[in-house]
Amino acid sequence: xxxHNAEWVSPCRCKGCTKWIHQSCLQRxxxxxxxxxxxxxxxxxxxxxxxxxxxxxxxxxVYFLQQVDRALSRVSPFAAVGVVVGTVYWSAVTYGAVxxxxxxxxxxxxxVMERADPLFLLMGLPTIPVVLVLGKMIRWExxxxxxxxxxxxxxxxxxxxxxxxxxxxxxGPGSGDHLSVSRTLCGALIFPSIASLVGRLLFGRMPxxxxxxxxxxxxxxxxxxxxxxxxxQQQYIIQANRQILNYPERNGEGxxxxxxxxxxxxxxx
Amino acid sequence: xxxHNAEWVSPCRCKGCTKWIHQSCLQRxxxxxxxxxxxxxxxxxxxxxxxxxxxxxxxxxVYFLQQVDRALSRVSPFAAVGVVVGTVYWSAVTYGAVxxxxxxxxxxxxxVMERADPLFLLMGLPTIPVVLVLGKMIRWExxxxxxxxxxxxxxxxxxxxxxxxxxxxxxGPGSGDHLSVSRTLCGALIFPSIASLVGRLLFGRMPxxxxxxxxxxxxxxxxxxxxxxxxxQQQYIIQANRQILNYPERNGEGxxxxxxxxxxxxxxx
Numbered sequence: 234x235x236x237h238n239a240e241w242v243s244p245c246r247c248k249g250c251t252k253w254i255h256q257s258c259l260q261r262x263x264x265x266x267x268x269x270x271x272x273x274x275x276x277x278x279x280x281x282x283x284x285x286x287x288x289x290x291x292x293x294x295v296y297f298l299q300q301v302d303r304a305l306s307r308v309s310p311f312a313a314v315g316v317v318v319g320t321v322y323w324s325a326v327t328y329g330a331v332x333x334x335x336x337x338x339x340x341x342x343x344x345v346m347e348r349a350d351p352l353f354l355l356m357g358l359p360t361i362p363v364v365l366v367l368g369k370m371i372r373w374e375x376x377x378x379x380x381x382x383x384x385x386x387x388x389x390x391x392x393x394x395x396x397x398x399x400x401x402x403x404x405g406p407g408s409g410d411h412l413s414v415s416r417t418l419c420g421a422l423i424f425p426s427i428a429s430l431v432g433r434l435l436f437g438r439m440p441x442x443x444x445x446x447x448x449x450x451x452x453x454x455x456x457x458x459x460x461x462x463x464x465x466q467q468q469y470i471i472q473a474n475r476q477i478l479n480y481p482e483r484n485g486e487g488x489x490x491x492x493x494x495x496x497x498x499x500x501x502x
Numbered sequence: 503x504x505x506h507n508a509e510w511v512s513p514c515r516c517k518g519c520t521k522w523i524h525q526s527c528l529q530r531x532x533x534x535x536x537x538x539x540x541x542x543x544x545x546x547x548x549x550x551x552x553x554x555x556x557x558x559x560x561x562x563x564v565y566f567l568q569q570v571d572r573a574l575s576r577v578s579p580f581a582a583v584g585v586v587v588g589t590v591y592w593s594a595v596t597y598g599a600v601x602x603x604x605x606x607x608x609x610x611x612x613x614v615m616e617r618a619d620p621l622f623l624l625m626g627l628p629t630i631p632v633v634l635v636l637g638k639m640i641r642w643e644x645x646x647x648x649x650x651x652x653x654x655x656x657x658x659x660x661x662x663x664x665x666x667x668x669x670x671x672x673x674g675p676g677s678g679d680h681l682s683v684s685r686t687l688c689g690a691l692i693f694p695s696i697a698s699l700v701g702r703l704l705f706g707r708m709p710x711x712x713x714x715x716x717x718x719x720x721x722x723x724x725x726x727x728x729x730x731x732x733x734x735q736q737q738y739i740i741q742a743n744r745q746i747l748n749y750p751e752r753n754g755e756g757x758x759x760x761x762x763x764x765x766x767x768x769x770x771x
Contacts (some may be wrong), residue, residue, distance in 0.1 A: 244749045259746050285747040288740050295740075298733040303687060313684030316691060320593040327592055416574060417581030422585060464567040471557050471564075477528050478554040479512050 245282035259284075322359055329358030332425045338442035362422060369421035374461040381466060427453055514551035528553075591628055598627030601694045607711035631691060638690035643730040650735060696722055 263284070266275045276283050291299070315403040334342030346354060425446070432439075432449020439445045509525040532553070535544045545552050560568070589747060657697030694715070701708075701718025708714045 242746055244746050245749050256746060260744070263746070282749060285749075287745050287747060289743045291736065291740055295733060295736040298729060299737075302733070307683065309682060309685040309688050312688040316687060320589060323596055324589040324592050327596075413575065413578060414577040418585060419578050419581040460567060464564060464571070467560065467564040468568075471560055474531070474558045476556050477511055477513050477525060477532070478556060480514050480551060480554075 244284045245277035246273070246280040247277060247282075251279065278493050325359035325362050326355065327381070328422070329361035330354075333358070335425050335429050336443055336446045341442070365421040365424055366418060369417050374458050374465065377458070377462050378465040378469070382469065424450065424453075513553045514546035515549040516546060516551075520548060593629035594631050595624065595654040597691070598630035599623075602627070603713055604694050605699050605715045610711070634693055635687060638686050638693070643727050643734065646727070646731050647734040647738070650731070651738065676765050693719065693722075 241253050242256045242259060242307045244254070245258065258418055263275055263286075268272050274283050330342075330346060333346060336342070337345065349357075428450030429446045430449070431453045432445035432447070434449075436445045436448045439448070510522045511525045511528060512521050513523070513528065532544055532555075536542050543552050599611075599615060602615060605611070606614065618626075697713045697719030699718065701714035701716070702724045703718075704721055705714045705717045708717070
């Protein structure tokens with residue numbers, strides 16, 4: 234009939250008084266169930282039968298537009314990833330070009346890059362920040378510290394003083410910057426500027442910009458490495474020699490061994 | 503005494519047999535509790551007293567290095583955010599420059615940008631992609647569709663045929679691309695290329711590159727808008743006229759009203 238909303242429908246296997254239901258009531262219930270996802274399947278809550286829903290046939294233009302819409306929705310996440318990758322790539326190219334100019338000098342850098350193969354530049358320039366970050370990830374200072382500690386232990390493990398072996402501190406996430414992505418990234422990207430600065434300060438008399446910057450970079454890495462190894466070693470010693478104090482007592486009570494009391498008076502009682 | 507590890511310590515308010523504990527046992531237990539976070543406070547599990555831990559005094563150089571290390575750790579997240587912002591900004595500048603060359607022509611674009619104030623370029627060029635994305639976020643087609651639907655309802659709400667009011671489909675997240683960030687971004691960024699292409703196809707005889715691209719962009723927006731309004735309206739009609747079918751029956755049973763059966767035979771029994 235014409236008046237679809239007043240129709241009765243028997244959409245599932247249910248029998249008895251719940252068999253027949255108003256089309257309009259069921260439609261409203263379906264809307265609530267689907268919550269806007271008009272393509273989702275809905276089952277009868279009592280007998281579990283999936284409802285059969287028909288739609289009017291769409292014309293060829295609507296069908297075509299729907300296919301275009303779906304294709305765009307499917308492609309757009311990949312395109313967005315491409316935009317992000319392109320953004321990062323282009324910034325890496327720019328960073329590489331700036332670094333080349335910083336290291337070999339502004340004029341000479343422009344001259345070299347203008348004469349180079351564009352494909353080589355588009356491949357080579359972005360590798361500069363990548364190599365810097367990868368190089369920053371090599372933690373040779375940590376390796377040196379570990380070597381030092383192993384060496385110093387071998388000396389203490391001689392039979393005579395094995396009783397006096399100090400505590401070995403636990404190496405945990407708080408004791409270093411093992412996983413600091415931001416610190417690695419920033420340190421790697423600022424390294425050419427620091428190398429250029431140190432080179433100008435220490436080797437200012439050298440005529441070649443390239444040599445000055447390379448020497449400045451090496452000097453910075455060595456100075457920083459020595460300081461880092463020293464710092465880590467000192468941190469290790471400080472951790473190894475920590476002491477837990479006695480709880481400050483009012484009344485002198487008995488102790489298992491006659492030891493001097495080394496508690497502080499500023500306890501939090 | 504010298505042999506700290508063999509010392510007994512009474513670190514908390516506990517009395518009796520748990521009062522005295524080996525320094526070395528407590529150190530090992532603390533290491534496990536702190537899990538590498540050597541600065542964290544640890545309390546006695548029985549009486550709740552916080553243990554007092556002392557470290558050997560660090561020299562001025564170690565203190566200075568620790569302060570530098572902490573300052574770098576504190577600054578690096580902000581620096582990393584700066585790197586990301588700089589990356590996006592620089593790509594926006596580049597995108598803006600490419601778009602200017604695309605719209606007004608390669609040679610003329612370069613000429614215009616070389617003569618412009620650099621500060622103006624660094625401020626103006628990144629606003630081009632921002633404006634494109636913001637413009638893409640204005641969903642005027644949706645507004646037109648809603649206007650159309652309201653208008654067509656007003657016609658149907660006349661007293662004569664109010665009984666035949668069709669179902670109003672629910673507007674949910676699945677019915678449109680309201681929140682597709684990737685689609686908005688990609689559509690906005692590719693728009694100048696499409697405008698240039700459409701301009702060359704439809705207005706190829708025009709001498710000015712700028713006029714051609716602007717007209718192409720307007721034509722594309724209008725064509726796309728008409729198609730989108732048509733598509734949304736058709737989708738709305740299709741949704742409004744959905745029908746829930748009867749469950750296919752084997753034995754003809756009694757019904758409340760004498761209606762024709764319009765079930766399909768391909769049911770999933």
